Amino acid sequence: MSNLLEINNVVKNYGDFRALNNVSIHIPKGSVYGLLGPNGAGKTSLIRIINQITMPDEGTIFLDGEPLSPKHTADIGYLPEERGLYKSMKVGEQALYLAQLKGLSKSEAKKRLKYWFEKFDISAWWNKKIEELSKGMAQKVQFIVTVLHQPKLLIFDEPFSGFDPINAQLIAQEILKLRDEGATIIFSTHRMESVEEMCDEIALINKSNKILDGKLDDIKREFRTNTFQVGLHTSNAKEVESQLKEKFEVFPPDFKLLGNELTLNVKLGRQDSANDLLAFLTNRGEVQHFVELIPSANDIFIQAVNKNN
Amino acid sequence: MSKLKLIIEREFIAKVRNKSFIVMTFLSPLIMVGMGFLVYFLMKKNNEKVKEIVYIDNSGLFSKEDFKDSKTVHYLDFTSKGIEDTKQKVEQGNYYGALIIPKQDSLELLAKSIEFYSKDSPGMSVMNALENKIETKIRNQKLNDFGIDINKINASRIQSDIKMYNFSGEESSKLINGLKIGVGAIAGYFLMMFVMIYGTSVMRSVIEEKTSRIIEVIVSSVKPFQLMLGKIIGNASAGLLQFFIWGILIFILGTLATSLLGINMAEMQTANLSAEQLEAAKNVASGDKMQVLIQEVLRLPLLKLFVLFIFYFLGGYMLYSSLFAAVGAAVDNETDTQQFMLPIMLPLILGVYVGFATVINDPHGPISVAFSHIPLTSPIVMLMRVPFGVTWTELAISMSLLLVTFMFMVWLAAKIYRVGILMYGKKPTYKDLYKWLKYKG
Numbered sequence: 001m002s003n004l005l006e007i008n009n010v011v012k013n014y015g016d017f018r019a020l021n022n023v024s025i026h027i028p029k030g031s032v033y034g035l036l037g038p039n040g041a042g043k044t045s046l047i048r049i050i051n052q053i054t055m056p057d058e059g060t061i062f063l064d065g066e067p068l069s070p071k072h073t074a075d076i077g078y079l080p081e082e083r084g085l086y087k088s089m090k091v092g093e094q095a096l097y098l099a100q101l102k103g104l105s106k107s108e109a110k111k112r113l114k115y116w117f118e119k120f121d122i123s124a125w126w127n128k129k130i131e132e133l134s135k136g137m138a139q140k141v142q143f144i145v146t147v148l149h150q151p152k153l154l155i156f157d158e159p160f161s162g163f164d165p166i167n168a169q170l171i172a173q174e175i176l177k178l179r180d181e182g183a184t185i186i187f188s189t190h191r192m193e194s195v196e197e198m199c200d201e202i203a204l205i206n207k208s209n210k211i212l213d214g215k216l217d218d219i220k221r222e223f224r225t226n227t228f229q230v231g232l233h234t235s236n237a238k239e240v241e242s243q244l245k246e247k248f249e250v251f252p253p254d255f256k257l258l259g260n261e262l263t264l265n266v267k268l269g270r271q272d273s274a275n276d277l278l279a280f281l282t283n284r285g286e287v288q289h290f291v292e293l294i295p296s297a298n299d300i301f302i303q304a305v306n307k308n309n
Numbered sequence: 310m311s312k313l314k315l316i317i318e319r320e321f322i323a324k325v326r327n328k329s330f331i332v333m334t335f336l337s338p339l340i341m342v343g344m345g346f347l348v349y350f351l352m353k354k355n356n357e358k359v360k361e362i363v364y365i366d367n368s369g370l371f372s373k374e375d376f377k378d379s380k381t382v383h384y385l386d387f388t389s390k391g392i393e394d395t396k397q398k399v400e401q402g403n404y405y406g407a408l409i410i411p412k413q414d415s416l417e418l419l420a421k422s423i424e425f426y427s428k429d430s431p432g433m434s435v436m437n438a439l440e441n442k443i444e445t446k447i448r449n450q451k452l453n454d455f456g457i458d459i460n461k462i463n464a465s466r467i468q469s470d471i472k473m474y475n476f477s478g479e480e481s482s483k484l485i486n487g488l489k490i491g492v493g494a495i496a497g498y499f500l501m502m503f504v505m506i507y508g509t510s511v512m513r514s515v516i517e518e519k520t521s522r523i524i525e526v527i528v529s530s531v532k533p534f535q536l537m538l539g540k541i542i543g544n545a546s547a548g549l550l551q552f553f554i555w556g557i558l559i560f561i562l563g564t565l566a567t568s569l570l571g572i573n574m575a576e577m578q579t580a581n582l583s584a585e586q587l588e589a590a591k592n593v594a595s596g597d598k599m600q601v602l603i604q605e606v607l608r609l610p611l612l613k614l615f616v617l618f619i620f621y622f623l624g625g626y627m628l629y630s631s632l633f634a635a636v637g638a639a640v641d642n643e644t645d646t647q648q649f650m651l652p653i654m655l656p657l658i659l660g661v662y663v664g665f666a667t668v669i670n671d672p673h674g675p676i677s678v679a680f681s682h683i684p685l686t687s688p689i690v691m692l693m694r695v696p697f698g699v700t701w702t703e704l705a706i707s708m709s710l711l712l713v714t715f716m717f718m719v720w721l722a723a724k725i726y727r728v729g730i731l732m733y734g735k736k737p738t739y740k741d742l743y744k745w746l747k748y749k750g
Contacts, residue, residue, distance in 0.1 A: 014748060015748065053731070073531075078526065080526060082522040086518075087517075101316075101531055
């Protein structure tokens with residue numbers, strides 16, 4: 001799979017402040033790419049550079065193999081974190097205007113808007129002014145405007161903020177659908193559960209530096225601690241626990257089971273395999289629960305950032 | 310280019326559809342014409358009221374001939390009634406005032422001892438008229454005493470009308486000078502009004518995009534410079550449309566009102582003019598003199614005036630409105646604009662002051678010339694000077710200075726604009742603005 005976007009060694013300074021320090025990110029075509037990082041890490045700076053709102057001081061950016069240039073604005077759709085539309089302009093006119101700025105003809109924009117407005121069941125809003133709509137309603141309009149010109153690259157900055165769970169789900173489905181139809185998506189968020197749900201790859205930016213990137217699965221594998229949640233039905237819980245402690249590292253459980261089984265978190269040593277632990281357990285009782293503790297995106301985020309700090 | 314067109318179109322429509330714009334467009338001419346008529350009627354009412362002035366002449370020098378009634382002032386001889394009685398009557402409010410001329414030994418003493426009593430302070434024009442009458446009478450009396458024939462003096466009076474030429478062969482007259490002042494003043498004032506109204510309108514439009522946060526979406530599609538330019542042009546187009554409608558409406562309303570109410574337009578205009586201009590206007594009021602006026606107007610270098618007006622108007626407006634756009638971009642809301650507005654407004658107002666104070670009296674004096682070259686004041690001051698004839702060399706210098714400054718300012722404003730539109734929170738200081746200028750791309 002080739003890369004749609006290649007960001008190489010980008011540096012951006014604001015006066016004396018370095019917002020991006022030698023950041024390189026490669027985003028494969030047709031993926032959902034999570035751009036993660038704490039507040040003020042440099043995500044927005046990077047997104048603005050991709051959108052050509054600002055220019056990098058150093059580094060190169062290629063979109064679909066070509067150096068990024070003004071003509072590419074039509075290939076990019078951007079939903080900024082700070083949403084906004086012209087308050088006193090009518091929904092339909094506004095959507096048409098923004099679509100035309102992205103290079104669509106008026107008639108084509110009208111046709112596509114009709115499709116999306118019907119899909120989201122908001123056709124009745126066409127002649128309403130934005131100030132008459134609720135925040136969530138305005139967000140729907142803005143989402144449509146972002147994707148209307150069918151860009152190759154979609155950039156969503158906190159796309160779910162301001163949506164209720166039902167609409168957030170709707171938007172999430174649409175985003176995944178757009179990916180399936182061939183769009184590449186950059187997804188910037190703090191909501192780690194949506195990262196798990198949506199992202200194929202991620203990059204983590206902290207204090208102007210990229211500290212981590214790659215496939216989410218690979219990163220998880222890298223961050224796994226070889227720890228297992230164990231639930232054992234045994235008549236001799238105390239003895240089993242002390243035997244376990246001799247062989248492995250044992251921690252109090254971070255989960256609950258229904259019965260009064262022995263529950264523990266067990267961390268294996270480097271040379272141990274999961275089968276060793278399982279064999280040990282099956283010899284001493286009935287295994288009720290045996291799950292590897294896979295680090296969540298949230299854990300990885302916190303761990304990586306703390307380590308970097 | 311087509312994006313610029315889209316932006317201009319949107320700005321224009323957004324402005325024109327605005328309720329306050331529509332109300333202003335159609336209400337202002339009504340208010341202006343209405344005010345004009347109100348002033349006219351009040352002045353007429355004021356003048357219609359005849360003032361009665363009584364006089365007591367104990368010197369025996371004056372006669373009824375010297376106190377001829379005018380349209381608004383009537384004179385009554387109360388010499389026989391006695392001073393105390395007369396003063397009392399005036400105090401009761403029966404008469405406007407009483408002029409007491411005592412008996413004196415010499416004319417000099419007499420001239421200094423005449424008194425006027427009135428219940429309220431008398432109007433300037435009334436006092437001037439009275440003093441005039443007395444001075445004429447006493448002077449004539451003195452001339453008579455010197456044995457000089459007044460008739461001969463009167464006969465020797467001659468009116469000279471110096472014809473004024475300059476070396477490019479243009480002939481000028483007092484009338485055309487008045488016209489030039491008028492044309493220049495209107496052009497300069499018009500530019501200032503336009504910049505103030507539509508420059509701030511550009512600024513407001515920038516602030517609106519910033520506070521509604523749509524700016525980030527827009528600048529991901531177009532260059533900030535395009536957006537700024539589109540705003541400036543869009544607002545100017547709306548402004549020109551508004552001024553155009555005002556012109557037409559005022560003309561129609563004025564014509565309608567005058568014909569319906571039977572008001573003499575010329576009389577109404579002269580009501581607002583100074584004495585000097587009144588003199589000039591009187592000369593042309595009658596039918597065939599009107600032709601002279603038209604001829605005089607045609608003798609102005611109209612094409613040159615028009616071209617220069619367009620140049621300075623556009624140059625001045627673009628220069629200032631780009632600065633307004635930068636101010637709008639630098640702040641989060643309108644209340645924060647104050648500190649940055651002053652340095653922009655100052656040269657604008659200075660231009661008008663200099664224009665009215667010096668150009669009218671001395672269009673080619675050092676101050677007028679200097680300010681018509683300084684780019685921030687030149688659009689206004691030069692527009693005022695142009696009708697008096699400015700050499701092409703001077704024009705070329707002033708125009709190129711304006712052009713260079715314009716380009717520099719637009720560049721400067723665009724830099725501040727580009728950074729400012731994405732900055733929120735803290736109110737920027739001048740130091741911040743300077744820092745923004747150094748940001749790359």
